[in-house]
Amino acid sequence: MNVLDVSGMTVYYGPVRGVEDVTLGVGQGEVVALLGANGAGKSTVLKAISGLVKPRAGQLELDGRDLRAVKAAARVRLGLVQVPEGRRIFPALTVRENLELAGLGTGGRAQRRERLATTLDRFPLLRPHLAKLAGMLSGGEQQVLAIARGMMAEPKVLMVDEPSLGLAPQMIEAVYDLLVGIAATGTSVLLVEQNVTLAFEITQRAYVLQQGRLVLSGPSRELADDPRVVDAYLGAGPAPAPRPS
Ligand SMILES: Nc1ncnc2c1ncn2[C@@H]1O[C@H](COP(=O)(O)OP(=O)(O)OP(=O)(O)O)[C@@H](O)[C@H]1O
Numbered sequence: 561m562n563v564l565d566v567s568g569m570t571v572y573y574g575p576v577r578g579v580e581d582v583t584l585g586v587g588q589g590e591v592v593a594l595l596g597a598n599g600a601g602k603s604t605v606l607k608a609i610s611g612l613v614k615p616r617a618g619q620l621e622l623d624g625r626d627l628r629a630v631k632a633a634a635r636v637r638l639g640l641v642q643v644p645e646g647r648r649i650f651p652a653l654t655v656r657e658n659l660e661l662a663g664l665g666t667g668g669r670a671q672r673r674e675r676l677a678t679t680l681d682r683f684p685l686l687r688p689h690l691a692k693l694a695g696m697l698s699g700g701e702q703q704v705l706a707i708a709r710g711m712m713a714e715p716k717v718l719m720v721d722e723p724s725l726g727l728a729p730q731m732i733e734a735v736y737d738l739l740v741g742i743a744a745t746g747t748s749v750l751l752v753e754q755n756v757t758l759a760f761e762i763t764q765r766a767y768v769l770q771q772g773r774l775v776l777s778g779p780s781r782e783l784a785d786d787p788r789v790v791d792a793y794l795g796a797g798p799a800p801a802p803r804p805s
């Protein structure tokens with residue numbers, strides 16, 4: 561049984577189609593990729609799952625529970641956490657403050673302190689930077705902080721939007737290792753990526769979006785050799801220009 565089930569999800573921004581009829585599922589402890597070119601609708605799917613945009617149609621279930629009437633903040637408490645595109649950490653707060661803020665509203669003070677300790681054990685790279693302003697961290701360290709902050713909520717499903725953007729290859733590998741480690745502890749990961757080669761390496765299954773519609777899905781190792789994946793990217797318009805982080 562899946563932890564997360566999305567079916568027939570359709571989102572419009574006024575007259576602009578975000579996604580149409582998207583159906584996908586994520587199993588427990590699975591790492592699943594959602595792929596596609598710029599504008600394909602990847603972030604729209606994550607936002608609709610998080611409750612940040614309201615779908616025009618479709619079903620959404622977490623552990624079999626219908627979430628359609630559940631507000632965004634309550635979805636976080638139920639275990640759906642999104643690490644947004646561009647990280648969105650608080651640059652003028654310290655690393656510690658960023659983590660502590662993420663733990664607010666869940667459990668008592670002792671429990672939050674314990675969770676911070678667990679988080680630092682899991683993301684030891686952050687430990688020497690605790691007192692630093694988050695805005696002073698490197699891009700890769702900020703991405704790790706964003707993921708660690710998401711994990712402070714102890715989610716069932718962690719959704720990560722393009723974590724590799726603007727990072728050096730070595731740092732990308734470190735971030736991906738973290739995601740694999742997170743899944744190994746039972747939290748499912750839904751990974752949005754433009755970099756298909758990398759995504760296929762760490763995911764079990766993948767879905768490919770093209771211009772708002774799912775065009776391919778299956779085991780990552782099969783899709784890695786499927787020429788239709790390349791078509792989905794090239795068929796979506798001009799090649800995506802590199803973006804600054
Ligand atoms: N707030 C918005 N208002 C109007 N249109 C939007 C809005 N957000 C997204 N769109 C449109 O919806 C479509 C899907 O966008 P989305 O951001 O989901 O793509 P994406 O796959 O995440 O792209 P990228 O890789 O560039 O982040 C695009 O055509 C986009 O222009």
Ligand SMILES: [Mg+2]
Nearest residue numbers: 602603604645
């Ligand atoms: Mg996006």
